Amino acid sequence: MKKFFIAANWKLNGNINMISNFFKYLKLQSSIHSKKNTIIIAPPTIYLERVYKDVSNMNIFLGAQNIDIHLKGAFTGETSVLMLEDIGVKYVIIGHSERRLMHNETNDIIIKKFHLIKESNLIPILCIGETEIDKKNGKTQEVITEQLHDIFKKIGKSAFKNTIIAYEPIWAIGTGLSAEPKDVQLIHKFIKNYIVKHDSIDINDIIVQYGGSINYSNAKKFMEQPDINGLLIGNASLDPAEFCRIIKISDHIL
Numbered sequence: 565m566k567k568f569f570i571a572a573n574w575k576l577n578g579n580i581n582m583i584s585n586f587f588k589y590l591k592l593q594s595s596i597h598s599k600k601n602t603i604i605i606a607p608p609t610i611y612l613e614r615v616y617k618d619v620s621n622m623n624i625f626l627g628a629q630n631i632d633i634h635l636k637g638a639f640t641g642e643t644s645v646l647m648l649e650d651i652g653v654k655y656v657i658i659g660h661s662e663r664r665l666m667h668n669e670t671n672d673i674i675i676k677k678f679h680l681i682k683e684s685n686l687i688p689i690l691c692i693g694e695t696e697i698d699k700k701n702g703k704t705q706e707v708i709t710e711q712l713h714d715i716f717k718k719i720g721k722s723a724f725k726n727t728i729i730a731y732e733p734i735w736a737i738g739t740g741l742s743a744e745p746k747d748v749q750l751i752h753k754f755i756k757n758y759i760v761k762h763d764s765i766d767i768n769d770i771i772v773q774y775g776g777s778i779n780y781s782n783a784k785k786f787m788e789q790p791d792i793n794g795l796l797i798g799n800a801s802l803d804p805a806e807f808c809r810i811i812k813i814s815d816h817i818l
């Protein structure tokens with residue numbers, strides 16, 4: 565049976581009341597307790613410890629939405645990979661387009677973060693993807709190649725072992741305009757082929773999630789594609805019923 569990596573990116577949403585209701589609901593759902601999939605929840609940093617208390621008894625891993633490029637020191641307002649490890653985080657989302665665009669994160673900054681995560685016991689979820697203009701100009705593969713190439717240049721041949729890549733076309737995030745599952749399949753295949761040319765990893769061990777306006781109605785078509793190994797879900801992951809229904813779809817995919 566195909567195993568999926570399904571991650572919830574709550575972004576700047578949620579509060580104690582929402583978290584408490586969310587996990588009350590999840591605890592009653594059998595699909596959440598199945599060991600078939602890897603389920604990751606990435607709440608805002610301030611709620612990580614609160615969520616850890618809930619997920620530690622469940623088959624769910626804790627994810628963070630960001631880290632600083634430093635491990636410690638005079639960097640007001642930041643959170644380091646060591647601190648995340650200390651409180652039980654397992655995955656860290658980096659390179660999200662909202663951070664690239666709204667927080668001016670360049671490929672260089674993202675590579676530094678990737679490197680720090682690889683040196684720790686945590687697992688990066690590296691977001692890559694093209695803008696609408698890139699897509700219109702037929703530059704999707706070029707943009708993706710550049711984002712991956714920069715990682716190889718700095719990290720070397722085993723960069724993508726024990727790593728999740730999230731292909732997130734920027735024009736599909738939070739817009740309700742998801743990409744076509746068949747187009748995403750081709751891009752995921754392209755990503756995997758590019759990685760095996762440069763990395764010592766076996767192609768079957770490369771994990772590529774799709775993210776961008778996933779919801780209960782469109783998730784199945786994505787999960788059925790052979791090279792889509794999981795989903796990174798924003799908006800639809802805030803509703804526990806919808807999130808569980810998406811996870812449950814995986815029961816029907818062999």
Ligand code: PGA
Nearest residue numbers: 737738775776777798799
């Ligand atoms: P969305 O967000 O599902 O709300 O489009 C996805 C993401 O940003 O990871």
